[in-house]
Amino acid sequence: MARYTGPVCRLCRREREKLFLKGSKCDTHCPLEKRNYPPGEHGRDRARQGSEYLTQLREKQKARRIYGVLEKQFRNMFEEASRQDGITGENLLRMLEMRLDNIAFRAGWGVSRSQARQFVLHGFVTVNGRKATIPSMRLRRGDIVALKPSARELAVVTESIASQAPHIPAWLTSIGSGFEVEVSNPPLREQIDVKVREQLIVELYSK
Known part of the structure; x- marks a missing residue:
């Protein structure tokens, strides 16, 4: 890549x-x-x-x-x-917002888009229960993106979630403890x- x-x-x-x-x-x-x-x-x-x-x-x-x-x-x-x-x-x-690496960033799992992209490349992210390793993968309404259990205990992830959880955009729905998000709707311009x-x-x- x-x-x-x-x-x-x-x-x-x-x-x-x-x-x-x-x-x-x-x-x-x-x-x-x-x-x-x-x-x-x-x-x-x-x-x-x-x-x-x-x-x-x-x-x-x-x-x-x-x-x-x-x-x-x-x-x-x-x-x-x-x-x-x-x-x-x-x-x-x-x-651009609907790319997998950006959604992993918006979910709060990485402090930057480049760090979130690394999580995707290393196979730490799943889409609808299946491993996804393509950062440019474009998602749709209803897709569920999750962080694998093996990555949830990483210090960089827990610190990032703690600092960014309140800033998850309205077009994403956080599920559970913040390690899963659902794409509710494609974002409107005012939500970007x-x-x-x-x-x-x-x-x-x-x-």
């Missing part, structure tokens, strides 16, 4: 805002607070005011980095979203708290 393996703090610096790619660590140890300019030798020189195209590009890059999706997969998802009924930008965000202006992404890909 292709994925970004470099330092994630430089991604936040490039977008000039916290993307919370490390979870709670971003609240206490954030290089962006000391170096609020793009990374690289000429980072300070690139602090120019962006054109319309650059603004759209940065919004697309920000969405990609938040959800941990590479360009080709993101573009394919956009094309699929454009063929669906409704608003293309909202369809795109809904598809990611600060992304999806209309700019639509304008970028529509050029």
Whole structure:
């Protein structure tokens, strides 16, 4: 599976805002607070005011980095979203939210999407009682996602659930002690708290 393996703090610096790619660590140890300019030798020189195209590009890059999706997969998802009924930008965000790794993150099992993705890759997550190891797997209404008993006692899981349990979104229903969630409904736009202006992404890909 292709994925970004470099330092994630430089991604936040490039977008000039916290993307919370490390979870709670971003609240206490954030290089962006000391170096609020793009990374690289000429980072300070690139602090120019962006054109319309650059603004759209940065919004697309920000969405990609938040959800941990590479360009080709993101573009394919956009094309699929454009063929669906409704608003293309909202369809795109809904598809990203319905990915298995994101739902594992939203359930509170990992402090970040990358950590939740690792749980999926290591076979710690089941969907409707069957092991699922594909982070990009897209779920539907009524699907039940559970964390395997062997992973429920991990310190990172218990600490994450304790800190994030109150923040489970309304479109997910927690079952039992928080180690299972059911997809009640696909999320509405107002239920997605990611600060992304999806209309700019639509304008970028529509050029």
